[in-house]
Amino acid sequence: MGRAKSVVLAALGAASVALAAQAQSVRPQMLPDDVVPRHYDLALVPDAKALTFKATVTIDVTVARPVKDVLLNADGLTFDSVSADGARTKAAATPTQDTKLNRATLHFAQPLAAGAHTIAIRYHGTIGHETLGFFAMDYNTAQGSRRTLATNFEPAAARKLLPCWDEPARKATFTVSVVAPKDEVAVSNMPVAKSEGISAAQKRVTFATTPKMSTYLLFVSIGDYERVHQAVDGTDVGVVVKRGDTAKAAYALEQASALLHFYNGYFGVRFPLPKLDLVAAPGQIEGGSMENWGAIFYSQQHLLFDPARSTEADRQLVFLVVSHEMAHQWFGDLVTMRWWDNLWLNEGFARWMQTYAADALHPQWETGLKAQSIFEQGKEEDALPSTHPVLQPVITAEQAGEAFDAITYNKGAAVITMLNAYIGKAKFEEGVQRYMRAHAYGNTVDTDLWSIMQQVAGKPILKIERDFTRQEGLPLVRLATGKGVTLSEDRVFADGNPVKAKPAQHWTIPLPVAAFGTPAQSILLSNTAAVPQAPALLVNAGQTAYARVLYPDAAFGALSEKIASLAAVDQIGLMNDARALGYAGYAPASRTLAVMSRIPANADPIVWQRAVAILRDLDMHYGERPKRAAFRAFARALLRPVANRLGPAPKTGKAAGDAVLRGQAIEALGRFGDTDVIARAKKMVADGSGSAAEQRAALLIAGMKATPAEFDALLARARKTDDPLIKSHLYQALAGVEDPALAGHVIALALGDEMAAGTNISALAQLSGSHP
Incomplete structure (x- = not known):
């Protein structure tokens, strides 16, 4: 559709205006409905060294009625000039800015008549280090320091890169061009349409125009990247990593390819973009990963898999995060919630879908069984007086950030699991496909899905769904x-x-x-x-x-x-x-404890994985009270037969669940004071022996039981290594330390500048679990 100005465009604009008016009647802080964006043409010129950027955005809009003031979102941007329909408008040169609501008002000297118009804005801004908005990520290599630029917008940070209508129902198409160093790679939602040199050192990369989509799904990144890829069902699937990491991208590419084929079948609508990239950030990003349409952005530990050092648990985690974000390419990107109060439909469905896909493609992992632990997190939160309904009021887009919690994700996924079981897998899949076909490229509320499910199932689905999403509690x-x-x-x-x-x-x-x-x-x-x-x-x-x-x-x-x-x-x-x-x-x-003591040592490993988690939780509740020693003796007696069955070293050909359980059981025995396990773990850490999984468990035990001298030795290793994954594992081990004085040292490290963004938050969270 692009820049076309036609009767069809106007008709679509009128429909969107009506939709926005309905929403605005209950959400007074949404943007007014008199101007609707249709297409953005963004030309971006970043200066990575100076951490600044210049840009021009040309926006095709439909005006519902004559207006002199155009209100849109902007955050931290400085406007240099504004024009409408090619004519410079002096009155709009210094727009009014509302920094509280992150809005700008463009004041035009003459009213814009009803119909189609083009607004062009030249502006500039800054590039931050917080991984939200438009930011820089620095990392070290053997050749020196490198810098990657990237974006991360959910829920309401696209306004930090470009003036826009930054609400999920204000869908539009985007054409993006970016100036980048010739020796670096630029990535966006769509494939490169044109790349041309503009100087000896720089090039301008222009990407193909996107389908209609929400602003929070836009993505741009420039870095020292390499890409591995293959064709799947007519889509170019790629994994984009920093230079030197392509060997760690093979597993993600393999799984993404299998998932794309699976999702094409399940959703009944083929992935509509010509390419799908999975992009690894050189570190950890806000939210862990982000489902930008056609260019999913991941914290590197959620995408990279090193066959020599990664564990079975890592393998499964990478799959689950990849499958979660890929599910959003349909449920969230192709069909998007109308407003953030229906966030649960995006996130709850993706969390459910990651389990469903894992059970379909890797049944040996028993991921559906493990999902009981995910649902348990939602139930625990839902039993608190502070809980809230799954479908909760969200007045502003900024408030939406508060909705990314265990109720939205985990209770949402549990409710969908219940409805899938009640409706039946075949009919549930049929309902999803009908929903996708009916609402592709549009916006919905949750009843749009469940009314279709009720028609398909012939059961009171809407009543059940309302009972579990409109009222809080378990x-x-x-x-x-x-x-x-x-x-x-x-x-x-x-x-x-x-x-x-x-x-x-x-x-x-x-x-x-x-x-x-x-x-x-x-x-x-x-x-x-x-x-x-x-x-x-x-x-x-x-x-x-x-x-x-x-x-x-x-x-x-x-x-x-x-x-x-x-x-x-x-x-x-x-x-x-x-x-x-x-x-x-x-x-x-x-x-x-009575129930746990009756579970046989040869029970399903996922059952024992959950038992280990419960034992750790109980141990934390005992604190340092005298009964803790007796409890730990009980826990050791309960777990030793399990550890003995699994053996002192990994066994070839054993089930994936056994491989994960073995590390968890050994780590738990160390936590509960098994002196043999502790001594062996410290020896393994000192001499570097054992498999990757053994080393990971040994490191956690060594950090937990560290003396001051052992703590200092682990800290020195963390500071010395350039490998971000090893560094993260070492800091994680240190954050589990039981010595209260050393725990204080970890707090100081986390609050300082030493740990990478994200690692410090994880360290503090782990420390609080060990020292409630």
Whole structure:
């Protein structure tokens, strides 16, 4: 569509204006609806050394009614000149700036008539180091220091690079050109359309015009990059890395290629751009990764995989982050939420999809089983008095940053998991495909998806979805036994004390129930329900319902005695509910350890991975109280048979779950004071022996149990190495230190300039977990 000024364009503008007017009636801080952008032509000239840039943006707009003032977003930009339709307009040369709302008003001497216009703005700005907006990332190589320039805009930072209508529903097309050093590579959303030399040292790179998209998805980067690529389903798939890292890009390229083919089939709409790049930042970026359409930007540890040093856990993490961001290329980029209050539909779906894709392409990883731990994070947050609904009010785009939390991501993914199970995989996929076809290149609210699902499934999907997204809180399903079994609903509170001001809450819950040894029967619980008595009754069989289950003592005892025969997902569910309800005082705290002590050493490794995480959490709650020594002795006794089964060294051909569990079990034994494990770990760190996974676990133990001299030695290694991954692992190990005085040293390091951005935040988070 580009710059075309036609009746069709005007009609589309009128439709968008109506849409914006509807939204603005409840969101007074959105931009007015009288001017709608259609196309941006951005010419960018950065000065990497001076950390400044100059730019010109030409914007094709549709004006709904005559206006003299045009309001748009701008943050930290200085306007040099403004013109409309090719004529310089003096009144707009010094626009009004609202620094609080990050807006600029362009004052025109004569009104712009209704219809199509072109606004051209020359301006300049600065390049920062904070990895949001337009920024520089510096790193060291054997040849010296290098600098990469890049952008990262979600949710509302495109306005730091160009004046624009920086709201997700204000979609437009973009043509970008950038001046770059001849020996560097420029990357944007689309392929290069033209590259021409403009001096002995510089070139101008112009990219093809994008499809219609939201401003927060725009991407530009210039750096000392290399690219590896291959064709998949007619799309040029590439991985872009800093020079020298191409060997570490092979795994990401392989997985991205498989994922693109899988997603083309699942979504029923082929990826619509001619190329898809996965770009590795030379460090860590705000948010970890960003789904820019056609040019996804990743923190390097989320994209690079070194076959010689990376672990099985690293392998799976790279896949999950790649699959999450690639899912956004459809769910978020092709079809975008209308406003940030529906962020959960983007992020919850992508988190669910990363698991679904992993189960489809790598079933041996049992990622769906691991997802129970992700859902648990959402449940823990949802049990707090400070929780909020999944669908929460967002008044300004800047407020949207507060919505990127465990409720949006993890509860959102759990609710989608529940609905997928209730609707059925085939019909759910059909609903997704109908949704994609109906809303491609557009904006939606969550009911646009769920109304389609309700039509496909013939079930009350909208009622269920509303119950779980419009009200906060985690359902508690209680069992009462007598002549039969009665199920009733309540709400879980982390401290066991209901918020008195809240009325009783109810949810419509698709709830699978099974008598032990028989197939589950799904009921739709709404307030109360009666089910037949059984010697051992399993409620929420398969753990698909977003709820906790509270059993009476006898019913819990009967079920826990059979835990070795339960499916792995239900073993995890029983542990999770016992732990959480024990903490909150709904059930005896002893249930957690009683359940864990009945899990056999040869249980599914994912079950033991969760058990290790629960043991670590319990250990932290004991603090330094006298009972901690007894608990740690119990934990060592519980884990030693597991470690013995896995063996002292990795075994060729063992399951991926065993490989991950082995490192976690060894690290946990070291944490819990196993002297043999601690001594072996310190020796391995000193002599560099063992596999990558063994070294990683040994390093964590050595850092945790470090003496002052050992701490200094690890710190010296962190300061000496130029490898950012090794440096990050060393600082991570130091951040786990148990010695309170040394912990203070870590805080000083993290608050200073020594650690890279992102590493310091991770270090402080880890330290707070070790010293609550």
